[in-house]
Amino acid sequence: MTEDMLLKISHVDAFHGSFQALWDVSLTVKPGEIVAIIGANGAGKSTLLDTISGLVHPAKGSIEFEGKIISTMEPFQVVGLGISQTPEGRRIFSDLTVLENLIIRSYNRRARPEREDNLQRVYQFFPVLDERKSQMAKTLSGGEQQMLAIGRGLMSNPRLMLLDEMSLGLAPIVVNELYKVLREIRDRGITILFVEQNVRRSLNEADRAYIMEAGRVILSGNAAELREEERVKKAYFGT
Amino acid sequence: MTLLSDLATPLVMGVLLGGLYAVIALGLSLVFGVVKEINIAHGDLVILGSYFGYVAMTVLGIDPILSLVIGMPILFGIGFVIQKYLLNRAFKISVDATLIIAFGISIILQNTYQLLWTPLSRGLTTSYALASFSAGPIHVPLTYLLDFIVAIIVMLLLRTFLMKTYLGKAIRAAAQDRKAAHLMGINTDQVYACTFGISAVLAAVAGIFLGLTFSFTPVSGMSFLLIALGIVVLGGIGSIVGTFVGGIAFGLAQTLGGYSLGLAAQMLVAYVMVLVVLALIPRGIFGR
Numbered sequence A: 001m002t003e004d005m006l007l008k009i010s011h012v013d014a015f016h017g018s019f020q021a022l023w024d025v026s027l028t029v030k031p032g033e034i035v036a037i038i039g040a041n042g043a044g045k046s047t048l049l050d051t052i053s054g055l056v057h058p059a060k061g062s063i064e065f066e067g068k069i070i071s072t073m074e075p076f077q078v079v080g081l082g083i084s085q086t087p088e089g090r091r092i093f094s095d096l097t098v099l100e101n102l103i104i105r106s107y108n109r110r111a112r113p114e115r116e117d118n119l120q121r122v123y124q125f126f127p128v129l130d131e132r133k134s135q136m137a138k139t140l141s142g143g144e145q146q147m148l149a150i151g152r153g154l155m156s157n158p159r160l161m162l163l164d165e166m167s168l169g170l171a172p173i174v175v176n177e178l179y180k181v182l183r184e185i186r187d188r189g190i191t192i193l194f195v196e197q198n199v200r201r202s203l204n205e206a207d208r209a210y211i212m213e214a215g216r217v218i219l220s221g222n223a224a225e226l227r228e229e230e231r232v233k234k235a236y237f238g239t
Numbered sequence B: 001m002t003l004l005s006d007l008a009t010p011l012v013m014g015v016l017l018g019g020l021y022a023v024i025a026l027g028l029s030l031v032f033g034v035v036k037e038i039n040i041a042h043g044d045l046v047i048l049g050s051y052f053g054y055v056a057m058t059v060l061g062i063d064p065i066l067s068l069v070i071g072m073p074i075l076f077g078i079g080f081v082i083q084k085y086l087l088n089r090a091f092k093i094s095v096d097a098t099l100i101i102a103f104g105i106s107i108i109l110q111n112t113y114q115l116l117w118t119p120l121s122r123g124l125t126t127s128y129a130l131a132s133f134s135a136g137p138i139h140v141p142l143t144y145l146l147d148f149i150v151a152i153i154v155m156l157l158l159r160t161f162l163m164k165t166y167l168g169k170a171i172r173a174a175a176q177d178r179k180a181a182h183l184m185g186i187n188t189d190q191v192y193a194c195t196f197g198i199s200a201v202l203a204a205v206a207g208i209f210l211g212l213t214f215s216f217t218p219v220s221g222m223s224f225l226l227i228a229l230g231i232v233v234l235g236g237i238g239s240i241v242g243t244f245v246g247g248i249a250f251g252l253a254q255t256l257g258g259y260s261l262g263l264a265a266q267m268l269v270a271y272v273m274v275l276v277v278l279a280l281i282p283r284g285i286f287g288r
Helices: A045-053 A075-081 A098-103 A112-125 A127-131 A142-155 A172-187 A199-205 A223-228 A230-237 B002-034 B042-058 B068-093 B095-117 B142-164 B166-176 B178-183 B188-213 B220-235 B240-261 B263-280
Strands: A007-016 A019-029 A034-038 A060-065 A083-086 A160-164 A191-196 A208-213 A216-222 B132-135 B138-141
Touching: A007 A045, A019 A034, A019 A045, A019 A060, A019 A216, A034 A045, A034 A172, A034 A199, A045 A075, A045 A083, A045 A160, A045 A191, A075 A083, A075 B178, A083 A142, A098 A112, A098 A142, A112 A127, A112 A142, A112 A172, A127 A142, A142 A160, A142 A172, A172 A191, A172 A199, A191 A199, A199 A223, A199 A230, A208 A223, A216 A223, A223 A230, B002 B042, B002 B138, B002 B142, B002 B166, B002 B188, B002 B220, B002 B240, B042 B068, B042 B095, B042 B188, B042 B220, B068 B095, B068 B188, B095 B220, B132 B142, B138 B142, B142 B166, B142 B188, B142 B240, B166 B178, B166 B188, B178 B188, B220 B240, B220 B263, B240 B263
Parallel strands: A034 A191, A034 A208, A083 A160, A160 A191
Antiparallel strands: A007 A019, A007 A060, A208 A216, B132 B138
C-alpha cells in the first residue's frame, strides 16, 4: 500500500514562529492523480505546500516522497528529487527575461540533461512564452505570468507539481485554459497537488480532495462524493 | 576662464577618484543588495587587499597589481567561509545578528593588521604610483586615471558575470525573491557564500588601487566603509550603475568641497550631499 504512494504526509505539525499552522495533518497522493486541497484563507493550505517543499520543516510527523523521508531536507534538495512548487502570487523574477526565468529552474541533476526537451514542452503548452522569451518577465500580462510560473514549474522535470492558488485574480477564460493544460500535464505522467479557494472548481478538476480548516484536515475523499456531501454543500455551496 | 581652468583639476580628480570609490563600494552594494546584509567589515577586507599588495611588493618583490592573481582567490575563499559558516547561520536568527558578527570580524581584522604590520601608515609606492600626467590646465596623478579605468573594467566584468552565467542569474534571482529562489532549486546558502566571496574579490581589487592612491593604516577600513555606505545610499542599493554614479558624485563633492571650503570640509560636503539625496529620493538615484 505504502509502496504505490508518491507522497505520504503523516501526522504533521508545523509552526510559523510560535503560531501552529498545521495540526496532525495526514495526506497521500498516488502517482498520476490530481488532488486538491481546499479551504478558506488561513486554513494552512499554503503552509502545507511549503512544508512539502522544505521551506518549513515540520515539528512533528514525517513526509515521504517515493518512500524517501524528505521532511528534513532543504528546498533545493526537494526540487532535485522531483517536486516543484508554483507559489501563490506567481513570484516570477520580474527583472529576468522569460527565458531566464525558465532556464534558472533547470539546473538540478534531474533536469539539466533534459533542459531542451522540457523547454520545448513548455513552449508547446504555452506558445506565447516562446514568442516572448526575450522579454522581461514583468512586461507579461497576469495570465501570461501565471503561464510562465507553471511553465517554470515544468523546467525542473518534476514528478509531482504543487500549485498554490493559480487562478487567483485571473479571468475565468484564462483559468479554463490553465486547467486544460494541467490535465494535459497530468496525461504526461506528472502528478498534481493543487491548492484552491474555489471549491466548486476544485471538486470538478480533481480526482480527490482534502478540505482543511484552521490547520486541520476535516474532510477528505473522492471529489465526486465530496460534491454530494451535505457538509460541503452547506459550508461552501450555500445550499 | 581662470575659474574654469582652476576648477578643471578638482573636477577631473573628483570624477577619477569616484571610480576608485565605486570599486570600494561595489562589494558592499552587492552583499547589501543580494544577501541583505550590511557588511561592516567590508572596508577592512579592502584594507586586507591593500596589505596583500604591500606584502607582495616588500617581501616578494612582485608588483602589487600582479599580486591580485593570488590575492583574489584568497579573498574569495575568506569571504566564502565568512558567509557560509558565520553569516548564513546568523541570518537564520536575525539580520541584527549578522551586523554584530560583521562588526566583530571588523575588529578582529583591524587588530590582526596592527599585530602583523604595526599601526604605521603604509603605501604601495611603486614607480608609477608617483607619476602624474598633465593636459592643459589639468594635473592629475597617474594612479587616479588608472583607478578610473579599472573601475570601468571591473563593473563591466561584474555586469557580464551577473547577466550571462548561471551563478550570476541565481544571484539576481535570490536578490529579487528569496522564497522563489528556494523553490527554483537554488541552493541559496551556497549562492550567498559565493556572493560574499565575489564581494571580497572586489575588495581585493579595490585594496590594491586604494593602496596605490592613498596611504593606509590598520584602521583605514572604517573611513572607507563610511564612504562606501554613503555611495551605496546615493546610488541605490544593489545597482552597479548606481554605485558608479554614486562614487563619482561622492568624489566630486569631496574634491569640489575641498577646493572651495578647504580640505577640512571635504567629508562634510560629501555627507551633506548624501543626506540631501536621501531626503529627496530615499531609494537612491538608481534604486528600485
